[in-house]
Amino acid sequence: MTDPGLPHPQPTRSFWLIDNPLSNHRTTVSLPGCADIVILGAGITGASVAYHLTNLDTEGKSLLCLDARAAAGGASGRCGGNMTNSTYRYFKYDMKKYGLDIAKKLRVFELETVSALKKLIKDHGWEKKVELREGGTVHAYLTDLEFNEAIENIEEMRNQGLGHELVIWDRLETVKKTHGEDFVGAVMNPNGSQLSPSKLTIQLLQLALKSGYFNLQTYTPVQSITPYTAESAPASIDISSLKGQPKWIINTNRGSVICSKVIHCTNGYCAHLLPQLRDCIVPVRGQMMITIPSSIPRLWPFGISINRGYIYGWQRNDNMVILGGARGEAGPELEYNCSDDSDINTAIDRKLRQFLPTHFGDMVKSPTKIMMTWAGIMGMSNDVLNLPWVGPIPGLRWEGQYISAGYHGHGMPRAFHCAKAVAQMVLGSKPDVPGWMDEMLPSKKTGPTMKDWARKEDLYKIMRIEDGLAEMERRKEEEDSDTYAEPEIKSKL
Incomplete structure (x- = not known):
C-alpha cells in the first residue's frame, strides 16, 4: 500500500463543518516546545482521548493536540452521524469462526460504547447541541x-x-x-442513534480545554516523528517542565515539540507517520x-x-x-x-x-x-475480526507511541471506548472498558492482508x-x- 500522505489542504466542503467554533483554534499563539503527551488528530478519537485523560489522574501532565486541519475536519466532520452498534449481522459466522466469547464481546463493546456516549451527552445536557436523536x-x-x-x-x-x-x-x-x-x-x-459527529467532537474538545492543561493547535500538520537525543533536539526548547523522560521529537510545519508519549488518532492517515502500518x-x-x-x-x-x-x-x-x-x-x-x-x-x-x-x-x-x-x-x-488497533505500538526504538485507529467504518460506536482504553494504557493501567478484547492490541494482531x-x-x-x-x-x-x-x-x- 502507498503512503496516505497528509490530509488534503482543500477537502470537499462538509455540511457538518459549516459552523465550527474550533475551526482555527490555537490555545496558545506559539506552538509549545514540549508536552508530556501529544495527541495527533482532533477528531472523535483525539477529542475522546483528551476527555478521558483530563478525567483520569494525569498528575499534572501537559497535554497537546495537533491537527493538520480544523478540529473535527477529518472523518469526524464527514461521516454519516450514525451512532449504531453492531448486533446480529454475521453473529453465527463470528461464533463459528472465532468462538462464542469473541462473538459476544464484539457486540457488547459497541453497545457499551454507544450507551456511554449517550449517557455523557445527557449528563452534560448536550442533546440539542449535538442534535442527538434516539x-x-x-x-x-x-x-x-x-x-x-x-x-x-x-x-x-x-x-x-x-x-x-x-x-x-x-x-x-x-x-x-x-x-x-x-x-x-x-x-x-x-x-x-443519530447525531452531528462534528458537534459531539467539539463538545468533547471544549470540555478538555476547560481543564487548563490541554492545548489544541489546529492547522499544524506533523511532518515526522524522530527519536529524542540530546544532540538532535533543538537547543532552544526547554524540557525542564516534562514530568517524564523525553523520548520523541514531533516535527511540524510550525516547529518541533519534544514529548514523552505520542498517541496516533489519525485513523485512515496514521500510516503516513507509521509506514509499518501501510498494509494494516x-x-x-x-x-x-x-x-x-x-x-x-x-x-x-x-x-x-x-x-x-x-x-x-x-x-x-x-x-x-x-x-x-x-x-x-x-x-x-x-x-x-x-x-x-x-x-x-x-x-x-x-x-x-x-x-x-x-x-x-x-x-x-x-x-x-x-x-x-x-x-x-x-x-x-x-x-480478521474487523477490530481497531488500540494500544502501544511495538517495534520502535523507544517506548511511548500509542495508537487508536482502524475502526473499519464503525468509528462512532467504537472510538470513545477505544480512546478510554488507550488513555488508560498511556497512564500505565490496563484497559478497563466493557467488552475489551486483547485482540485490539497491535502486538496481538494477526491475519490476512486487506x-x-x-x-x-x-x-x-x-x-x-x-x-x-x-x-x-x-x-x-x-x-x-x-x-x-x-x-x-x-x-x-
Whole structure:
C-alpha cells in the first residue's frame, strides 16, 4: 500500500463543518516546545482521548493536540452521524469462526460504547447541541434470502442471551413504517442513534480545554516523528517542565515539540507517520450528501440502511435527508487506498441521488434536490475480526507511541471506548472498558492482508445488493401479473 500522505489542504466542503467554533483554534499563539503527551488528530478519537485523560489522574501532565486541519475536519466532520452498534449481522459466522466469547464481546463493546456516549451527552445536557436523536436504526431488506438470514442470526443471538431488544418487522409493517414498497422486511435496533459527529467532537474538545492543561493547535500538520537525543533536539526548547523522560521529537510545519508519549488518532492517515502500518490500516474514501430543506416530506424518525449497510441515511428534524455509502459504484477498487477527500466519485454520487426516488418513489420524486455532497476518509483494518488497533505500538526504538485507529467504518460506536482504553494504557493501567478484547492490541494482531479479505467482503456486499435489485424487479413483475405471493418469513420470533 502507498503512503496516505497528509490530509488534503482543500477537502470537499462538509455540511457538518459549516459552523465550527474550533475551526482555527490555537490555545496558545506559539506552538509549545514540549508536552508530556501529544495527541495527533482532533477528531472523535483525539477529542475522546483528551476527555478521558483530563478525567483520569494525569498528575499534572501537559497535554497537546495537533491537527493538520480544523478540529473535527477529518472523518469526524464527514461521516454519516450514525451512532449504531453492531448486533446480529454475521453473529453465527463470528461464533463459528472465532468462538462464542469473541462473538459476544464484539457486540457488547459497541453497545457499551454507544450507551456511554449517550449517557455523557445527557449528563452534560448536550442533546440539542449535538442534535442527538434516539429513534433507533432500521435495517431494511430487499430479498427474502437476506431477511431470513438476518432472522437466523437474531435467533442464535437470543439463544446466547443477546439481541432481545431487536424488533423484527414483516413486509406490511416495514412498508408502512419506512414508506418503501420494495422491502420484504426489516429489523429495528432501538439502541441506534443519530447525531452531528462534528458537534459531539467539539463538545468533547471544549470540555478538555476547560481543564487548563490541554492545548489544541489546529492547522499544524506533523511532518515526522524522530527519536529524542540530546544532540538532535533543538537547543532552544526547554524540557525542564516534562514530568517524564523525553523520548520523541514531533516535527511540524510550525516547529518541533519534544514529548514523552505520542498517541496516533489519525485513523485512515496514521500510516503516513507509521509506514509499518501501510498494509494494516488502509485509507478508504466514503461519500455523503444532504438534501435541500423542505424538498423531502417526512419519511422516518429513525436511521435506515439497506443490504448490510451498503447505503444508509437518516432524516433530520428539518426533514433534510443525509445519505451515504454506495462505494460499490466506484468499481473493483471500492475507493480503497484512497486518501483524497478533495473530490467525489461521480458514479457514487449518481447512485446516492437515485436512492430516495428508487425506493421511496411514492413519497420522493426524481430528481432529488441536493444541498451538498462531500467525501471523507475511513481507516479499514486488516484485522480478521474487523477490530481497531488500540494500544502501544511495538517495534520502535523507544517506548511511548500509542495508537487508536482502524475502526473499519464503525468509528462512532467504537472510538470513545477505544480512546478510554488507550488513555488508560498511556497512564500505565490496563484497559478497563466493557467488552475489551486483547485482540485490539497491535502486538496481538494477526491475519490476512486487506487485499486478501476485506475487499472480497465488500465485493460480496455488492453482489448481494445487485441480487437485491434483481429480486425487487422480479417481485414487481409478479405483482403486475397477479402471481405475487407474500414470502414466508422463516420465524417472527
